[in-house]
Amino acid sequence: MNPTKKKYNAISNRMVKTIILLVLIAIAQYTVLSGQGFSNRIILTDVISTLIFTITFTSIIYIIQQYYHSKEVLNVPNMSTIVLFSFLTILWSHLATSAFAETTNAYNDFYNMTFTLKSILIVLVYIICHLIFWIDQQKVQEVRIQKFAIEKEKEANRIEMNSLQQQFKPHFLFNSLNSINALTVVNPQEAQKMVHLLSEFMRGAINVNPSELVSLEKEIHHIKLYTDIEKVRFGSRLEVNYDLTEDISNFKVPTLILQPIIENAVKYGLYDNTDDVIISIQVKKQQHSIKISVSNPFDPTTQSASKGTGYGLQSIEKKMLILYNQSNLLNTKREDNTFTTILEIPQR
Amino acid sequence: MKKVIIIDDEPLARSIVKSFLANHADLELIDESNNGFEGIKSIEKHKPDLIFLDIQMPKINGFEMLELIDEEPGIIFTTAFDEYAIKAFETSAIDYLLKPFTQERFDKAIDKWKQRNGTNSTVDSIIETAQKQPDEDLRIVVKDGSEIKIIPTDTVLYIEAYDDYVKIHTKEKYFVKKKTMSYYEKTLNSKDFLRIHRSYIININELTKIESYEKNSYRATLKNNAKIPISRSSYSGLKEILGL
Numbered sequence: 001m002n003p004t005k006k007k008y009n010a011i012s013n014r015m016v017k018t019i020i021l022l023v024l025i026a027i028a029q030y031t032v033l034s035g036q037g038f039s040n041r042i043i044l045t046d047v048i049s050t051l052i053f054t055i056t057f058t059s060i061i062y063i064i065q066q067y068y069h070s071k072e073v074l075n076v077p078n079m080s081t082i083v084l085f086s087f088l089t090i091l092w093s094h095l096a097t098s099a100f101a102e103t104t105n106a107y108n109d110f111y112n113m114t115f116t117l118k119s120i121l122i123v124l125v126y127i128i129c130h131l132i133f134w135i136d137q138q139k140v141q142e143v144r145i146q147k148f149a150i151e152k153e154k155e156a157n158r159i160e161m162n163s164l165q166q167q168f169k170p171h172f173l174f175n176s177l178n179s180i181n182a183l184t185v186v187n188p189q190e191a192q193k194m195v196h197l198l199s200e201f202m203r204g205a206i207n208v209n210p211s212e213l214v215s216l217e218k219e220i221h222h223i224k225l226y227t228d229i230e231k232v233r234f235g236s237r238l239e240v241n242y243d244l245t246e247d248i249s250n251f252k253v254p255t256l257i258l259q260p261i262i263e264n265a266v267k268y269g270l271y272d273n274t275d276d277v278i279i280s281i282q283v284k285k286q287q288h289s290i291k292i293s294v295s296n297p298f299d300p301t302t303q304s305a306s307k308g309t310g311y312g313l314q315s316i317e318k319k320m321l322i323l324y325n326q327s328n329l330l331n332t333k334r335e336d337n338t339f340t341t342i343l344e345i346p347q348r
Numbered sequence: 349m350k351k352v353i354i355i356d357d358e359p360l361a362r363s364i365v366k367s368f369l370a371n372h373a374d375l376e377l378i379d380e381s382n383n384g385f386e387g388i389k390s391i392e393k394h395k396p397d398l399i400f401l402d403i404q405m406p407k408i409n410g411f412e413m414l415e416l417i418d419e420e421p422g423i424i425f426t427t428a429f430d431e432y433a434i435k436a437f438e439t440s441a442i443d444y445l446l447k448p449f450t451q452e453r454f455d456k457a458i459d460k461w462k463q464r465n466g467t468n469s470t471v472d473s474i475i476e477t478a479q480k481q482p483d484e485d486l487r488i489v490v491k492d493g494s495e496i497k498i499i500p501t502d503t504v505l506y507i508e509a510y511d512d513y514v515k516i517h518t519k520e521k522y523f524v525k526k527k528t529m530s531y532y533e534k535t536l537n538s539k540d541f542l543r544i545h546r547s548y549i550i551n552i553n554e555l556t557k558i559e560s561y562e563k564n565s566y567r568a569t570l571k572n573n574a575k576i577p578i579s580r581s582s583y584s585g586l587k588e589i590l591g592l
Contacts, residue, residue: 179361
């Protein structure tokens, strides 16, 4: 909220500055008229009445911009207003001078001679003021619209991320508990290991700030817990290869960003094949980012062409967009029987 | 001795059923399968009295597997969490075991099965209600001789009524399946499929031409040149969908 308020202050400042500009113009006008040798009374009445009218009309232009900000900078209503105000300024200041001071022939001649120039100058002053006010207002509106859009998007995504994390994949949880149930009978020691894995994994998945950045090492540790649990569940059918030749401790990634990708790969790998399944996870350093590729086997003959990237991946795309303001960070690739998800994560 | 088969893709899930089963001397475990394809083969070979059947499995799920076997044995479903399936079970008499389960719960399911005398009168209704699972909307599983085929629904050209069966036409050939027209009318994505006749549902994306045919009746032509009659009552609906 603060920057918007600042902007409003800046615009009130703008009005003060405009008045100073108009006063400076009035001083210049005074100097020019003094040079012609008119009486002080004539000069002062002319200069002050002109100043009063210009300040009044620029204020009106300012107010118009506040309440009726037009899309185009110089449309017909705006130009008409400026021309009308210029005409009124010239006419009324002349009338005021005639009314309050005794005008001389020399003054009238000078007035007639400089009428066109004076008109042009006044029109220009109004146009410049209008332009400044319009640009200021345009900025305020843009900031307001942008802020509104960002707030709305952030809110929507916060809700979505929270609900996604709270959802906690009951299918995975209950199947893991079922494996533990079986292990207590067939292999109690392994059961204890599995309880530990599952607890560690759940601890890592709850109480996280969705927009937090964590080290890739931590994220990979979390993923390993997940794949280790799945390996207990599916036995020799599932193999997970990690290719982590880079030093991963220095890279920063959004927390839990890999989880849905791995989950998808495991799910589609295991449920789209009856054979053994190898999931490969590879991390590669780029110039200003890291590239994480996750691939799984799939069967192109039984998959619908229309099938999208899946709910989990859409949420990643959104999360990356909010965090990095880039929309092309998540990509998928189908090659023969391999489906690869590639996530690029910018590094500062 | 009653013959039992366990069908589940997780080895540990099978082992717990196996160890609970060991306490029932009148039940003999004759085979284990780790997916629906193996399950069908095993059922046809051994003709079991009872199967323990998981729902989420590779390639075809438990319900799809049941659609492909001719003689249904007694079934006890075992599943971890499947909101679609559980809803279907809750409205029916058939028993299911929610993973993880105890020996007591397991024994109760066996007793219930024995009381029912091995019949599964409500299995069909479970399959019908549970079938609206997200994955299944996109595929139809059929038996082609001894082979099992998975047809993505976007490759289906049209479906034709055929006595108690339907013919599912694809580019290569058609497959026969024991299902009703109204079942497919209900379950197929209505954006892509439309019933244009008592005996026909077409894939709208395959449509190339509608022409008048004899007096007062119309006929649709598909990309593969198949000509399909349009009933008078569905002609206006078709026109509306095509934006005519």
